[in-house]
Amino acid sequence: MIRMSSRVRGAVTAVIASTLAVGLASCGSGSSSGGSTQTKGVTITVALFGAAPPKASMDAFTQSTGITVNWTTIDWDSLQTKIAAASTSNTYFADATDVDWSRVGQEGKLGWFLPLEKYLDANALKADMPQLTSFTYDGHIVGVPFDASYLVTTVNTEMFAKAGITTMPTTIAEYTDDLRKIKASGVAEHPLNIPFAAAEGLSTYWYETTNAFGGTILDGSGKPQFTSPDSAGYKAAQWMVDAMKSGLVPPGNINVADSQGQQTLMAKGLVASTFADYSGNVGSLYNVPASSSVVGKVQYLATPGVTGPTTNVSNPDGIGILKTAKYPQAAAKFIEWFTDGANQADFAGVNGPDKVMEGYFLPSRLSGLTTLTDKGTLVSGKELTAMLKTSQPVFPAGAPTWYPQFSNAVYTNLHAAATGSVTVDAAIKAIADTADQLSK
Amino acid sequence: MARSTTLRRPARDRAGRRGGPLPYLLVSPLAAFIVVLALVPAVYTVVEAFFRVQPLNPPVAFSGLENFKNVLSNATLQTSIGNTVLYVVIGVTASTLLAIGMAVTLQQPFRGRSVLIAILVLPWALPGVVEGIVWGSIWDSNTGLFNSILHSLHLIDNYVVFLGENRFLTILGIELVQVWQITPLSTLLILAALQQIPSDLYEAAALDGASRWKAFRRVTLPLARPGITIAMVQAVIATLNVFDQPYVLNGSAATGSTVTMQTYFVSFQNLDFGAGYALSLLVTIATVVVSLVILKLVYRAVEY
Numbered sequence: 001m002i003r004m005s006s007r008v009r010g011a012v013t014a015v016i017a018s019t020l021a022v023g024l025a026s027c028g029s030g031s032s033s034g035g036s037t038q039t040k041g042v043t044i045t046v047a048l049f050g051a052a053p054p055k056a057s058m059d060a061f062t063q064s065t066g067i068t069v070n071w072t073t074i075d076w077d078s079l080q081t082k083i084a085a086a087s088t089s090n091t092y093f094a095d096a097t098d099v100d101w102s103r104v105g106q107e108g109k110l111g112w113f114l115p116l117e118k119y120l121d122a123n124a125l126k127a128d129m130p131q132l133t134s135f136t137y138d139g140h141i142v143g144v145p146f147d148a149s150y151l152v153t154t155v156n157t158e159m160f161a162k163a164g165i166t167t168m169p170t171t172i173a174e175y176t177d178d179l180r181k182i183k184a185s186g187v188a189e190h191p192l193n194i195p196f197a198a199a200e201g202l203s204t205y206w207y208e209t210t211n212a213f214g215g216t217i218l219d220g221s222g223k224p225q226f227t228s229p230d231s232a233g234y235k236a237a238q239w240m241v242d243a244m245k246s247g248l249v250p251p252g253n254i255n256v257a258d259s260q261g262q263q264t265l266m267a268k269g270l271v272a273s274t275f276a277d278y279s280g281n282v283g284s285l286y287n288v289p290a291s292s293s294v295v296g297k298v299q300y301l302a303t304p305g306v307t308g309p310t311t312n313v314s315n316p317d318g319i320g321i322l323k324t325a326k327y328p329q330a331a332a333k334f335i336e337w338f339t340d341g342a343n344q345a346d347f348a349g350v351n352g353p354d355k356v357m358e359g360y361f362l363p364s365r366l367s368g369l370t371t372l373t374d375k376g377t378l379v380s381g382k383e384l385t386a387m388l389k390t391s392q393p394v395f396p397a398g399a400p401t402w403y404p405q406f407s408n409a410v411y412t413n414l415h416a417a418a419t420g421s422v423t424v425d426a427a428i429k430a431i432a433d434t435a436d437q438l439s440k
Numbered sequence: 441m442a443r444s445t446t447l448r449r450p451a452r453d454r455a456g457r458r459g460g461p462l463p464y465l466l467v468s469p470l471a472a473f474i475v476v477l478a479l480v481p482a483v484y485t486v487v488e489a490f491f492r493v494q495p496l497n498p499p500v501a502f503s504g505l506e507n508f509k510n511v512l513s514n515a516t517l518q519t520s521i522g523n524t525v526l527y528v529v530i531g532v533t534a535s536t537l538l539a540i541g542m543a544v545t546l547q548q549p550f551r552g553r554s555v556l557i558a559i560l561v562l563p564w565a566l567p568g569v570v571e572g573i574v575w576g577s578i579w580d581s582n583t584g585l586f587n588s589i590l591h592s593l594h595l596i597d598n599y600v601v602f603l604g605e606n607r608f609l610t611i612l613g614i615e616l617v618q619v620w621q622i623t624p625l626s627t628l629l630i631l632a633a634l635q636q637i638p639s640d641l642y643e644a645a646a647l648d649g650a651s652r653w654k655a656f657r658r659v660t661l662p663l664a665r666p667g668i669t670i671a672m673v674q675a676v677i678a679t680l681n682v683f684d685q686p687y688v689l690n691g692s693a694a695t696g697s698t699v700t701m702q703t704y705f706v707s708f709q710n711l712d713f714g715a716g717y718a719l720s721l722l723v724t725i726a727t728v729v730v731s732l733v734i735l736k737l738v739y740r741a742v743e744y
Contacts, residue, residue, distance in 0.1 A: 080708065198692045198694075250582050252582035252583075255604035255689075256582065264582065405710050
C-alpha cells in the first residue's frame with residue numbers, strides 16, 4: 001500500500017471537503033463536537049429498534065426533567081448502518097441509541113460512544129445489572145442494558161407428557177433422547193426448533209449450545225476454541241447439524257430465522273422445544289392467546305448441560321450516548337430513567353397495561369425483575385431471575401472488534417453445513433480460519 | 441401506411457433562447473439537488489475507492505487498486521457475482537416478457553381497464569422489505585401458502601424447501617418476487633410506447649392480410665422498441681442492485697447473496713469503506729455497460 005503524499009492528499013481532501021460542505025450545508029445537518037451540558041428545556045433524539053415507552057410515562061419524564069424525547073423507531077439493521085455512517089462522518093444522528101452486545105468491541109475501540117461512567121453511577125449499575133459486563137470495553141461502559149436478554153431452553157410440557165416423558169431432561173444427552181422419543185411417538189414429526197437461516201440467530205444458537213457442551217467460542221486473545229472434534233463448539237455444531245439430518249428439526253428450518261421459528265413453530269405447537277429461545281418468550285409470546293396456540297403449555301427448562309443444568313449465554317441490547325450527541329447530559333438523564341428498576345418493572349407490566357412498553361421483555365435490573373416476581377406478574381419469575389444472575393457473556397473477554405465478520409462466517413458456514421453443501425468439519429475449519437485471520 | 445410528421449423546432453425552444461437566465465434559474469434548484477445528492481457522492485465514491493478507508497485500521501491512505509484486487513479475489517464475492525448474474529438474466533427476461541404481454545392486453549379497451557392499471561401498480565409501490573416479508577409467508581417451507589396449495593392439490597406429499605437449499609431454486613424464488621415488483625413499471629413504459637403506435641398501421645396490416653400474431657411481430661414489437669429498451673434498462677438497474685428481497689427471504693446465505701449485499705457487509709459490518717466504495721464503483725460500471733449493450737441491441741429510433 002502506498003501512503004499518499006501530503007500534497008496529493010491535501011488536494012483530494014480539499015475537493016471532497018468542499019463538495020461535502022455544499023452537501024452538508026444544503027442538507028441542514030451539522031457535525032457535533034462536545035455537546036451541551038444543558039438539560040432543561042432541550043429535546044433529545046433517542047433512536048432504538050422498538051416501540052417507545054407509553055406516552056404517559058414519557059410525559060412524566062419530560063415534566064420531571066424538562067427534557068423532551070423525540071423517539072425514533074428504526075429497524076435493528078438500519079440502526080447499525082446509521083450509527084456507523086453518522087459516527088464515521090462525525091455527524092449528528094441521535095443523542096442516545098442502541099449498543100448491541102456484539103458491537104461493543106467495535107464501537108468501543110472506535111470511540112463512537114461516550115463513556116457512561118462519567119454520567120452514571122457505575123458501581124450502582126454493576127451491582128444491579130449482571131449483564132453490564134457485556135458492555136464494558138477497555139474499562140469504559142459503552143452502553144447500559146435496557147432489556148435483559150439471554151438464551152433459554154423452552155419446552156412444550158404437554159408434548160413431552162404425551163410422549164410419555166415424566167421427568168424433564170437435565171443433560172443434553174437426556175434432552176436429545178427425549179426429542180427422539182417425541183418424534184418416534186408421533187407427537188411431533190419434527191420436535192426441535194433450530195433456526196438455520198443464515199442470520200445472527202443461528203450464531204447465537206450455536207454459542208448457547210457450545211456453552212451447554214461446556215466450552216467457549218474464543219479465548220481472550222480471539223483464538224478459536226472449537227477446532228478439535230472433542231471441543232464443545234465442534235460438538236455443538238455437529239449436534240445441531242445431526243438434529244437437522246435426523247429429522248428432529250423441520251426441513252424447512254433451513255431458511256427459518258430465530259423469531260420466525262418461535263412465532264410460527266413453537267407458538268403454534270408444531271415443535272416441542274427450542275434449545276436457545278429468547279428469555280421472556282413464555283410470557284410475551286407463548287402465553288398470549290392472540291399469537292399462540294400453546295398458552296400455558298410452554299415452560300422454561302434449566303439449560304441441559306453435559307452433566308446437569310448449566311448457565312445461559314447473554315445477548316442483551318443496551319443504550320448509549322453517541323459522541324456526536326447534542327445533549328449528552330440530557331441523554332444520560334434519559335438513560336438513567338429508562339433503565340431504572342421501577343420503570344423497567346412498569347414497562348414489563350407490573351402496574352397494569354397503561355404503563356406497558358410494547359415489545360419489552362424483561363428488566364435488565366435484578367431489582368426490576370424481583371419486583372415483577374414478587375408481585376406474581378412474571379411467569380417463571382424465580383427461574384428467570386436465577387438464570388439472569390448466572391448468565392454469561394458469549395465472550396468473557398468482551399466481543400472482539402471484528403465480531404460482525406466472525407458472526408457472518410459462523411452463520412453462513414453452519415447454514416451451509418445444514419444444507420449438506422459442506423461438512424461440519426469444513427464449516428468449523430472455515431469459521432476458525434476466519435477467526436485466525438481476523439485476530440492477527 | 442406510415443404517417444409522416446414534419447419535424448419542426450418547437451416554438452418554446454426559440455422562446456427559451458430568448459428567455460435569458462430565467463430557464464436556468466428555473467432548473468437550478470433541481471440541478472443543485474442532483475449535484476449534491478447524486479454527483480457529489482458519486483465523485484466521492486470514485487475517489488475513495490482508491491483509498492484504504494478502514495476506521496478500525498487508520499490512517500486513510502492511498503492504496504491504488506488494492507481494494508479492487510481484494511474484493512475480486514474474495515470467494516464469497518465471486519459466488520455473489522454469479523448469483524447476481526442469474527438474478528439479472530431471470531429478472532430482465534421474465535419482467536420484460538411479462539410486461540410486453542400485460543401491456544398488449546392493457547392496450548385493448550375493456551371495462552375496468554383503468555382500475556386494473558391502478559391495481560397493477562401496487563407491487564411497484566411497495567418497499568422491497570415488505571414484499572420480502574409477504575412472500576416469505578408464501579415460500580415458507582414449514583407453513584407457507586404455496587406448499588399448502590400444492591399439498592391440498594395432492595401435487596406434493598411433503599412440503600418442499602424452496603429457498604436456502606438449492607441455489608438455482610432459491611434465486612428463482614427470490615427473483616420472482618422482484619419480478620412481481622418491477623414488472624408494473626415495465627408494463628407502463630411499454631404500454632406508453634404501444635399507445636404511440638398509430639392505429640392506421642394495424643388497419644394497413646389487416647388489409648394486407650396479416651394475422652394478429654404477424655401484426656404483433658411486424659408492427660407492435662418493432663415500434664415498441666424504445667419503450668422495451670427503457671423497461672429493460674430499469675430492470676437491469678433493479679436486478680443488479682437487488683438487496684431487500686434476498687436479504688429478507690434468504691438471509692446472508694451463499695445460495696442467494698448478491699453483490700449489493702456484499703457491499704453492505706463489507707462497508708457496514710467489516711467497516712472497510714474503501715472496499716465498499718470499490719464494489720459500488722464496479723456495480724455502477726457493470727450497470728452502465730449492460731445498459732449500453734441493451735441500448736445497442738434493442739433500441740431503434742422510431743418516427744411516425
